[in-house]
Amino acid sequence: MADSTVVTRFAPSPTGYLxxxxxxxxxxxWAYARRHGGRFILRIEDTDAARSTDESTKKIxxxxxxxxxxxxxxxxxxxxxxxxxxxxxxxxxxxxxEQLAAIGRAYRCFKxxxxxxxxxxxxxxEGRAYKYDPAESLNLxxxxxxxxxxxxxxxxxxxxxxxxxxxxxxxxLGDVTIKAAELEDFVIFKSDGGPTFxxxxxxxxxxxxxxxVLRAQEHLMNTPKHVAMFDALGIKRPSYAHMPLxxxxxxSKMSKxxxxxxxxxxxxxxKLAAAPGVDDAAFRAFxxxxxxxxxxxxxxxxxxxxxxxxxxxxxxxxxGYLPSVILNYLALLGWSPGNxxxxxxxxxxxxxxxxxxxxxxxxxxxxxxxxxFNTEAIGKLTPDEFFKLWREHLAAFHPVYLQKxxxxxxxxxxxxxxxRSRTLDEPSINGMFFVVADGDVQYDPKAVEKVLKKENxxxxxxxxxxxxxxxxxxxxxxxALHAALEAFAQRAGKGMGDIAQPLRVAVSGSTVSPxxxxxxxxxxxxxxxxRINRALTL
RNA sequence: GGCCCCGUCGUCUAGCCCGGUCUAGGACACCAGGUUUUCAUCCUGGUAACACGGGUUCAAAUCCCGUCGGGGUCACCA
Numbered sequence: 001m002a003d004s005t006v007v008t009r010f011a012p013s014p015t016g017y018l019x020x021x022x023x024x025x026x027x028x029x030w031a032y033a034r035r036h037g038g039r040f041i042l043r044i045e046d047t048d049a050a051r052s053t054d055e056s057t058k059k060i061x062x063x064x065x066x067x068x069x070x071x072x073x074x075x076x077x078x079x080x081x082x083x084x085x086x087x088x089x090x091x092x093x094x095x096x097x098e099q100l101a102a103i104g105r106a107y108r109c110f111k112x113x114x115x116x117x118x119x120x121x122x123x124x125x126e127g128r129a130y131k132y133d134p135a136e137s138l139n140l141x142x143x144x145x146x147x148x149x150x151x152x153x154x155x156x157x158x159x160x161x162x163x164x165x166x167x168x169x170x171x172x173l174g175d176v177t178i179k180a181a182e183l184e185d186f187v188i189f190k191s192d193g194g195p196t197f198x199x200x201x202x203x204x205x206x207x208x209x210x211x212x213v214l215r216a217q218e219h220l221m222n223t224p225k226h227v228a229m230f231d232a233l234g235i236k237r238p239s240y241a242h243m244p245l246x247x248x249x250x251x252s253k254m255s256k257x258x259x260x261x262x263x264x265x266x267x268x269x270x271k272l273a274a275a276p277g278v279d280d281a282a283f284r285a286f287x288x289x290x291x292x293x294x295x296x297x298x299x300x301x302x303x304x305x306x307x308x309x310x311x312x313x314x315x316x317x318x319x320g321y322l323p324s325v326i327l328n329y330l331a332l333l334g335w336s337p338g339n340x341x342x343x344x345x346x347x348x349x350x351x352x353x354x355x356x357x358x359x360x361x362x363x364x365x366x367x368x369x370x371x372x373f374n375t376e377a378i379g380k381l382t383p384d385e386f387f388k389l390w391r392e393h394l395a396a397f398h399p400v401y402l403q404k405x406x407x408x409x410x411x412x413x414x415x416x417x418x419x420r421s422r423t424l425d426e427p428s429i430n431g432m433f434f435v436v437a438d439g440d441v442q443y444d445p446k447a448v449e450k451v452l453k454k455e456n457x458x459x460x461x462x463x464x465x466x467x468x469x470x471x472x473x474x475x476x477x478x479x480a481l482h483a484a485l486e487a488f489a490q491r492a493g494k495g496m497g498d499i500a501q502p503l504r505v506a507v508s509g510s511t512v513s514p515x516x517x518x519x520x521x522x523x524x525x526x527x528x529x530x531r532i533n534r535a536l537t538l
Numbered sequence: 539g540g541c542c543c544c545g546u547c548g549u550c551u552a553g554c555c556c557g558g559u560c561u562a563g564g565a566c567a568c569c570a571g572g573u574u575u576u577c578a579u580c581c582u583g584g585u586a587a588c589a590c591g592g593g594u595u596c597a598a599a600u601c602c603c604g605u606c607g608g609g610g611u612c613a614c615c616a
Contacts, residue, residue: 010573013616082584113614130612131539155613182541182612190614197616221542221611230562242543245609249549261552329550332565336551340564359551361544362609368549369566379579420578430577496575504576512577 006038008321013045014056017312031353042074044085063313063356070165105232108155109137117490142213157189166224171241202229239344245362259308260292263300273300290477320423325374333363335460375422385416393424404435433508438462438530443509451505457503476525482517506535
């Protein structure tokens with residue numbers, strides 16, 4: 001039964017990429033709307049002009065689309081309640097502010113930030129909890145107010161909270177009551193003439209006729225403010241559902257700074273003196289924890305070859321996770337369908353998602369489990385599906401492959417890696433030796449020592465014999481190579497592993513590659529022999 | 539610190555609302571074997587939890603209270 005009255009929204013502020021926590025919020029709102037045949041709105045909360053960027057908006061839209069979370073109303077698709085950028089809805093906020101002012105529920109406050117800070121400090125030294133005292137502002141006469149305005153004194157507008165306890169009927173947590181004494185008159189219009197988050201949020205939810213607000217639990221203490229405004233405006237409150245938070249596996253908050261932390265630790269441990277493309281001052285600031293710039297973290301990670309923790313949806317995309325897997329895993333963080341069911345897709349959520357089964361306790365993000373889900377999902381892909389997805393991944397993150405390989409060869413490479421890939425990025429990284437010139441293969445010293453030089457160069461001796469065997473092969477393809485190598489192994493009384501490893505190190509530089517006959521076939525006879533000859537000189 | 543929310547294996551959770559079927563189920567991780575041409579898979583088995591203390595009851599993971607622990611929030615950020 002379609003309940004067309006349900007309207008949900010996802011309202012990110014465009015200050016960076018789409019965070020996984022935000023993605024889950026979007027997912028739940030999307031799923032709830034779908035489940036009830038309602039509408040899902042995307043709204044950009046860019047009231048903070050200093051931090052919001054168009055670039056970020058673009059990225060967030062792109063990530064949502066990549067995930068498959070399509071919105072019925074919002075940027076780029078329009079809708080009856082537009083515009084969908086708060087920066088373009090100023091007239092509405094003004095209008096509702098006037099309405100509140102007219103009924104005495106909004107008033108000017110001329111207190112400066114310094115005065116407020118001082119009052120807070122005083123309360124602290126006196127050991128009492130600070131609470132904004134509205135008396136002075138409320139007692140200002142019309143004449144006094146006019147005079148202050150005429151004098152150009154800056155002011156904010158505050159909302160007059162009711163002198164009563166406020167109960168929020170949360171669909172996940174149940175009734176939550178906050179005592180009147182805990183609530184204070186908060187700012188709804190800043191001195192720069194723009195609305196604060198609280199006000200814009202409420203006016204928009206009201207004018208967009210949002211019926212259900214599904215958001216993270218960190219907003220719980222904002223909700224009394226929000227419902228009080230709905231009440232003052234005489235507008236029916238939407239239903240609220242606050243969901244548990246998502247943390248790192250160590251219990252810390254998942255934040256962009258995690259990337260800086262990991263990169264900084266690596267830079268210090270390896271005594272990195274500079275990072276490419278980063279000027280010295282900025283780099284030093286980064287090391288001194290004065291800056292957590294993501295660009296610097298990425299540059300450091302690049303030279304030191306360390307993997308930064310994934311935080312944003314885009315990070316997981318770059319790491320080669322499938323959108324369906326991210327969605328599935330995220331849904332499990334805070335929701336469960338019961339019946340020991342764990343693998344499901346968007347379609348399932350659109351049919352089965354409900355608020356009753358949202359959990360109340362915070363969850364930790366477990367990358368190992370995400371990886372396991374991804375491994376399984378990739379294992380189920382057909383060769384064609386894998387090829388298509390990997391090709392897209394390469395186009396976005398490793399275009400060098402598309403320059404070096406035509407689709408026919410790329411398809412063969414894809415098939416060599418498909419059964420041994422847990423992410424779309426693993427083959428991209430592990431297969432680098434396929435796309436570099438023969439003379440540029442990087443030899444891993446440990447692999448060379450262990451496989452080629454150990455025991456008086458037994459591996460090298462083996463390689464010399466193999467070079468002769470391979471040179472004699474005219475029919476250069478997987479099955480033929482396999483047959484030839486196996487025959488040689490028989491004659492030499494060796495196991496396949498004894499011959500494969502020296503060859504693998506010689507042609508790839510490492511101990512890891514697809515099955516050796518496939519690797520050699522893909523590389524071609526010339527490259528194979530050239531690399532073996534080079535390895536012989538190591 | 540005030541206020542608010544939460545508390546089942548290492549992690550995510552099922553079970554809790556409607557006490558008995560729970561000697562607490564699943565998944566991931568971990569451990570031990572096995573398959574394998576490296577890697578990645580794959581197969582088999584195993585370890586592992588109701589935070590603690592009271593109470594209610596014939597019976598409590600399930601209901602009540604307290605303690606402890608974790609988290610959120612206290613901006614002219616959102």
